Every structure is written in structure tokens, then in C-alpha cells.
Amino acid sequence: MLFSFHVFAASQVVTSYEINGIKGDLEKNVALYLKQLDGEKVTSTLLSHAKKQVAISLKALGYYKPTIKLKYNNETQTLVATIERGPVTRIADVRITVQGDGKDDPLLKQSINSINLKQGDILNHSNYDAARKKIEGQLLELGYFDVKWQAHQLAISLKNNSAEVILTIDTGIRYQFGELVLGEETQAEKYIRSIAKFKQGEAYKATLVSEYNLALSTTPYFASVRVYADIANRANKQVPIRVDVLHRPANSFEIGGGVSESEPRVRFKWSKPWITEDGHYLESNLNVSQPQQDISLGYTVPVDDPNDDLWRFSVGYKLEDELTNDVYSKILTGQLQRQWLTDDNWVRTAFLRRDRETYRIGDAEQSSKMLMPGLSYAKKVTEGGTTPSSGYQWLLSAEFGLKDMFSTTNIVRMQIQNAWLQTYLDRHLIFLKANIGAMLVDDIDKVPFSLRFYAGGDQSVRGFAYQSISPEDEAGRLIGGKYLITGTVEYNYQFAESWRAALFVDSGTATNDFTDRVEVGAGLGIRYLTPVGPVRIDHAWGLTKESKSTRLSITIGPEI
Secondary structure (H helix, E strand, O other), rough: OOOOOOOOOOOEOOOEEEEEOOOOOHHHHHHHHHHHHHOOOOOOHHHHHHHHHHHHHOOOOOOOOOOOEEEEEOOOOEEEEEEEEEOOOOOEEEEEEOHHHHHHHHHHHHHHOOOOOOOOOOHHHHHHHHHHHHHHHHHHHHHOOOEEEEEEEEEEEEEOOEEEEEEEEEEOOOOEEEEEEOOOOOHHHHHHHOOOOOOOEOOHHHHHHHHHHHHHHHOEEEEEEEEOOOOHHHHHHEEEEEEEEEEOOOOOEEEEEEEEEEEEEEEEEEEOOOOOOOOOOOEEEEEEOOOOOEEEEEEEOOOOOOOOEEEEEEEEEEEOOOOOEEHHHHHHHEEEEEEEEEEOOOOEEEEEEEEEEEEEOEEEEEEEEEEEEEEEEEEEEEEEOOOEEEEEEEEEEEEOOOOOOOOOOEEEEEEEEEEEEEEEEEOEEEEEEEEEEEEEEOOOHHHHHOOOEEEOOOOOOOOOOOOOEEOOOOOEEEEOOOOOEEEEEEEEEEEOOOOEEEEEEEEEEEEEEOOOEEEEEEEEHHHOOOOOOOEEEEEEEEEEOOOOOOEEEEEEEOOO
16 A cells, blocks of 8 residues: 655645546445545645545455555645555355344244345445344344344455354343233223234234334324333333323314315314214314315214224215316215224225215206115225335225115126335335226216216326316217226336425226227326325326316325
8 A cells, every 4th residue: 555645735625536446336435435525624644544534435345455545636626546446355154143032033034044145245344234233123023122142243354355244143032012001091991902913922023013003093082102112121021012192182173285287175174083982983074176075074983993993974065066067066975884804904894875966967957866885895005104115005896776776777886996106226116006997887877977987187197187088978078987997107216305206197088988088198296205295296298188288286195
């Protein structure tokens, strides 16, 4: 290694740097340090320290014998690093020894086998550190709270340009779930205990605690929830699980809104979370926009789990005026539903709905009465909280009405919806969505307006007005169809901590006989990530529209 000492004037400072002789990750690693020298006075001490830091940055990627030359260019005020990286250090052996209860734990073995340290690999210190953290994380996940590292070291042979990874772990015992301890007396104790998916004496698993915390947070009763393993008070191979909750007020109110199709939307929600000693609760929602207004009132009776095992009674009124030219609809509805989970964690809902609707398409006003029993299955699995990084969602529903049983017409109506998203390399997110619907009915003209299929809008085919994709009658009025098919492909790139850029293509049609054109919309958007979910702003073009006009929409909340 060569190095020259010089005496520099106090006015000489580093304003830029130059790296020669290396590329890729090595260059990036050295640059991370040299960037920090911007504005520093150039002295022999600085250069000596810089040389040591450059050597350390090279060692981190497996190069222990580099040749480093540093010099300062007075004219350009540039610190120039010329580096010969030398031979690379490779991993000769990985020895991981597990003692204690975790010795035969298949989940711990699986985690150890998946670490990114293999014989023959170039030594990378960050991979070594990540491997240790991954093992430690899995030990805590599985309840090994007394773990001790007997050895954790990299044995470097400069002579052989090799390294040995030596990890020896004494896991101690694996703890079990202990008593469920409530922080204070609460009338919701029955539901707090019923929602837990674990029992005292079962092997501890941290993900079950996290899921329990989330399940309690989504009940209507609590403003805040904290569930945690009380590790400090573990004893007799068990760790207590502590639950601290803060109840919602007797009445709570939420106001929200957005912009869709260049029209403002306002939402108001009132909830009363605790009406009886058994946890009955009440919710009311009001949504107002230029083309659509609706109000609903729901009364819920929990059976066991207030999230997924319940009876619900609801009534509502909905008005849709001039959604498209010469279209008007108002509907009064009442519904009784029973909701509970299947063994595969699908939310199953059996319902009986009574609708009374008056609608007008053109000059002809009609009315209908429908009594429709039905069944739906829904499932959503996500990771990442209010801003999911991965997940999927399904909704399958079927309902029917019979003319001989208090309905205006015979009808069978089915719908399948699916959404999927996945993040790659931390910054790239792919979002896919599909919606398929079909009706079995003899005469579409006898089907109430609210049951017909339409496409278009910011939740369907962006770039087209809400419910503007539909079969037309002789006068060009949009009358709705028997069938629906729409799809979305969207790509998001996270370019800053709280910001994503989006590109998307939507397509679909509503039709009676599949002769109608498939419409296509595409556009770009921006996503601002907040604690309550992303704020999504989209600007879309209707590519198959003659006018090629654009539409702007703003929505708040995750994709699924």
C-alpha cells in the first residue's frame, strides 16, 4: 500500500471525489464514505483516516488486500482514489451449531438453511450480519427468550484468502403461551378472550400475537390496542400475554371525501360501539356526490367473534340521478345477514335482501320489488398494514329472485372479483385486478337498474365516466347489461420514502351478447403513503373513446 503525506493550505477543501480501478458494488461502497468528506479541509490526517475507511469499505465486500492511493487535485478540489482491489476472500466453510430445545425445531432449521451464506460465496459482511439477525429474529418469533450466542465470528485467513463462518447458539427452552392478562377491567373481556387464536400451554409464536393485535384493532370497540408478550415476567416455561385497550367513545364520527370524475365526494360515518352488555353496535354511513347519494343504518349482534361471527340487520336508501343521460334510480333496501368464518378462513355471508326500486331510463319510469336470498364468500390476506406490500383478495357472490316469491322477475346473478399485489426488490409493486359478472334472466328490461352491470369509473375502467360503459338502446341510452368483465394491470415504483409513481391499463365491457366493444383506459398516477393508507391520484385517458378526453380521480386507501 502506497501513501504520500503532504502539507495542505487551510483553504483547500474537498468538493468532489473520483474513484478509479473498481466498479459496481465496490465503487458504491467506497463512494458512500467519500461523499461524507464533502466540504472537509484536506490535511494529512484526513487522508490517513480516509484511506483506513476505504480499506474497511472494501473488506466489507470481501477484499482484504487492496492497494489504495489517495491524492488531492488542487485545481478541481477533487479527492482521487485509485484502487487495485486485490484477491477476493471466499467462504470456505459455514459451521452453525444449535444447542437447547431448538436443536430439533423444524421451523428454526428451515430459517437457518435459508440464510444467504454458502460455501464458495464471496464474503459479504452485510450478508453475515443479516444471517445473524435472521436467526435471532426467528428465535424470538418462536419463543426462545433465553437464547445465548456461544460463538459468532468470521475467521479470516489472509494467507488463503478464505473465511470460516462460525455460529454456535444455545437456544434454551422454547416458551409456551401463558395467561392472557388484561390491563384493566373491561366490558369487552368476553370478546377479547374469544378472538385469541392461541391457548395457554401451546408453543409460543409471535405472528399469532401480531394477528391477535390486528384482530382486536379491527373490532368496533377500541380506539387503540396493544398486545405483547410480557417477557420480563416469564416463568415455568410460559410467557404471559398482556392486552391493553382504550375504548372508543360512546359515539364516534368520521368525515372523509375525495374527487372522482372531477366531482367532489363526501362521506360521513357515525358509530355507537357498545349498545348492550353483549356488545351490540350500530353504524350509519352517508355518502354524497353529484350523481349519487346513499344512506345506510346497520345494527350488528356479535355471536362470538365481533369481526367475523355475527348477525347484521341493515336498511338503506340510495339515489342515483343522471349517472348517464336520462337515467334515474332510487331504491329502498332492507337486509338480514348471517356472517361467519369457514375452516379455511373465508368470510361466509348468507343474506336475504328486500329491495323496492323506482327507476327511469329515458321517459319510461318503472318500479320493481325483489326478494333475493344469496350467499357470498370473501377472503383477504395482506402484509404491510394500511399500505400492503403483498396480498390478495377474493369475493364470490350468488343471489337469485323468483317471480312466484315476491319478485318482479326470475333472475340468477353471480359475480367473481379478485385482486392481487406483490412488491419486488422493495420498490417495484405489481397490482392486478379482475371482475366478472353474469346474470341468467329472460328479459333485461325487467331487471331493476341496481342489478344491471355497468363498467367505467375510478374503481373500474379509469378514463371513462362512472357507469358509462354499457349496452345502448335505440335512442343511445345506456341501459346496463347481463354480463360484465373488467381487468386492471398497474405498476408502482417507489421513488422516495412516502411516494410512488404509477402506470396502469384498465379494460372491460358490460354487454348482453359480447358484441359490444371492449373499452381500454390507461394513465399515470402518484401515490402518497400515509399512516391511514395511500392517497392515490390518477390521471387517465380513455384510449378507445372518440374524444380521447382525460379524467382525474383522487381516492384514499389501499388497493385491496
